[in-house]
Amino acid sequence: xxxxxxxxxxxxxxxxxxxxxxxxxxxxxxxxxxxxxxxxxxxxxxxxxxxxxxxxxxxxxxxxxxxxxxxxxxxxxxxxxxxxxxxxxxxxxxxxxxxxxxxxxxxxxxxxxxxxxxxxxxxxxxxxxxxxxxxxxxxxxxxxxxxxxxxxxxxxxxxxxxxxxxxxxxxxxxxxxxxxxxxxxxxxxxxxxxxxxxxxxxxxxxxxxxxxxxxxxxxxxxxxxxxxxxxxxxxxxxxxxxxxxxxxxxxxxxxxxxxxxxxxxxxxxxxxxxxxxxxxxxxxxxxxxxxxxxxxxxxxxxxxxxxxxxxxxxxxxxxxxxxxxxxxxxxxxxxxxxxxxxxxxxxxxxxxxxxxxxxxxxxxxxxxxxxxxxxxxxxxxxxxxxxxxxxxxxxxxxxxxxxxxxxx
Amino acid sequence: xxxxxxxxxxxxxxxxxxxxxxxxxxxxxxxxxxxxxxxxxxxxxxxxxxxxxxxxxxxxxxxxxxxxxxxxxxxxxxxxxxxxxxxxxxxxxxxxxxxxxxxxxxxxxxxxxxxxxxxxxxxxxxxxxxxxxxxxxxxxxxxxxxxxxxxxxxxxxxxxxxxxxxxxxxxxxxx
Numbered sequence: 001x002x003x004x005x006x007x008x009x010x011x012x013x014x015x016x017x018x019x020x021x022x023x024x025x026x027x028x029x030x031x032x033x034x035x036x037x038x039x040x041x042x043x044x045x046x047x048x049x050x051x052x053x054x055x056x057x058x059x060x061x062x063x064x065x066x067x068x069x070x071x072x073x074x075x076x077x078x079x080x081x082x083x084x085x086x087x088x089x090x091x092x093x094x095x096x097x098x099x100x101x102x103x104x105x106x107x108x109x110x111x112x113x114x115x116x117x118x119x120x121x122x123x124x125x126x127x128x129x130x131x132x133x134x135x136x137x138x139x140x141x142x143x144x145x146x147x148x149x150x151x152x153x154x155x156x157x158x159x160x161x162x163x164x165x166x167x168x169x170x171x172x173x174x175x176x177x178x179x180x181x182x183x184x185x186x187x188x189x190x191x192x193x194x195x196x197x198x199x200x201x202x203x204x205x206x207x208x209x210x211x212x213x214x215x216x217x218x219x220x221x222x223x224x225x226x227x228x229x230x231x232x233x234x235x236x237x238x239x240x241x242x243x244x245x246x247x248x249x250x251x252x253x254x255x256x257x258x259x260x261x262x263x264x265x266x267x268x269x270x271x272x273x274x275x276x277x278x279x280x281x282x283x284x285x286x287x288x289x290x291x292x293x294x295x296x297x298x299x300x301x302x303x304x305x306x307x308x309x310x311x312x313x314x315x316x317x318x319x320x321x322x323x324x325x326x327x328x329x330x331x332x333x334x335x336x337x338x339x340x341x342x343x344x345x346x347x348x349x350x351x352x353x354x355x356x357x358x359x360x361x362x363x364x365x366x367x368x369x370x371x372x373x374x375x376x377x378x379x380x381x382x383x384x385x386x387x388x389x390x391x392x393x394x395x396x397x398x399x400x401x402x403x404x405x406x407x408x
Numbered sequence: 409x410x411x412x413x414x415x416x417x418x419x420x421x422x423x424x425x426x427x428x429x430x431x432x433x434x435x436x437x438x439x440x441x442x443x444x445x446x447x448x449x450x451x452x453x454x455x456x457x458x459x460x461x462x463x464x465x466x467x468x469x470x471x472x473x474x475x476x477x478x479x480x481x482x483x484x485x486x487x488x489x490x491x492x493x494x495x496x497x498x499x500x501x502x503x504x505x506x507x508x509x510x511x512x513x514x515x516x517x518x519x520x521x522x523x524x525x526x527x528x529x530x531x532x533x534x535x536x537x538x539x540x541x542x543x544x545x546x547x548x549x550x551x552x553x554x555x556x557x558x559x560x561x562x563x564x565x566x567x568x569x570x571x572x573x574x575x576x577x578x579x580x581x582x583x
Contacts, residue, residue: 088445
């Protein structure tokens, strides 16, 4: 990392600084000169989009924290005061709430990209696992942030999710009391969720640094799934990937802005505009859309403990992907059978999301169980077996050949 | 690397400059709400609306303290003696020269309305203390007279006057 950098600052002051803290060289080698496969498509812009969204959430969150009060009697009112009295408070709140939704949308696309192109395969296993850790941290952060509003959905979501831990045999109830800081969800719970909600995004930022570091050690994956063999296969990150990321980000921001300015409450639940009432449970408790698939998996198992295991298992199983998938071929472009199973998996995830929003009755339960079975079967049966039995298409000789044709 | 003609060079330059310009405008637009949200919000501004004070219960020679916009306001019902002493001071000898007529409103010389914050470092001076029939600030020893003017001590300025007007002879509106 130190020494042999191609970065030579021309400015005298920069040369002085570079000798003492070579951050210019680090940025140059990581984001300017960094060799990037020349065949990346727009699915690769979501890493940059995610970094940007993390920044948006942290900045809007810190600013919102200047006006929010984490006390059960004052929290809901303080959020309404932000909406009505604080200068541009409405904008900051909608940016933060819809920003969370956009953050999850981007992370799901980013993860599906990884599944399709085999980004989790050797030598990128640690990169992938760091990503799973980031995803888990995001889920915790998002959950706690939603509770802070202290509406009906906030309170009852907190009750339901913390009660999950009571499924643990023996110590379950002790753990739940410890989480609550009381005999039910209350002020101690709200206060500690506020503290942790402020902390975790910075933990995420730290893991993101490790994630990008791990990426730069292995080099970027690419749609062909074959490693760069020569300089012809790569282009410098700036201006090529920078421009592509910038354009992808601009399009993403248009979608973000559409939600924030035209339909800011579309993704939310109306019941969260009712102040929390510990005595009355709403007719249906539903999490935000980005948790719905896991909610459906949880409810599809009739046993309490096994349901909780299925819920956590459905996320933790992602960490084992590099070893579950036995195929030597990375990219689904050259795996015709895997490609079909993959798209079925996407449909199953979307289906589970839809079913998570429905009451657990009748046909919805049957379908949830079907899709849950396919979810786990995809990881535990399809992936290991396909690697052995699938007839893959021939791989191209090099990246530049796959892009420019044989005359490259 | 393939060579690029100078026409395409300038198109790329144009694109770079245009992108940077739009980016700069965007960055400025983003900064506006982030900085503006720290300004007083609507409820704080509403709470800072003018207050009406009834002067009738304030006895001759009494000093009362009220709050406006979270600042203490001294209202001094000056006796004839207080007014004479304040008017007869040699204005040129004052650290912050101001005649008594500038400290009160015409026709209402018996009412002194000043912001009760020492102009040195912000403590609240004590009423009816000090050598000048006014206030004494215990923090660093500044002394103000019966017109709220600084006479002695480290404070640089006279006690500031809030905006106020007489709604009637016995009622003022501060703010």
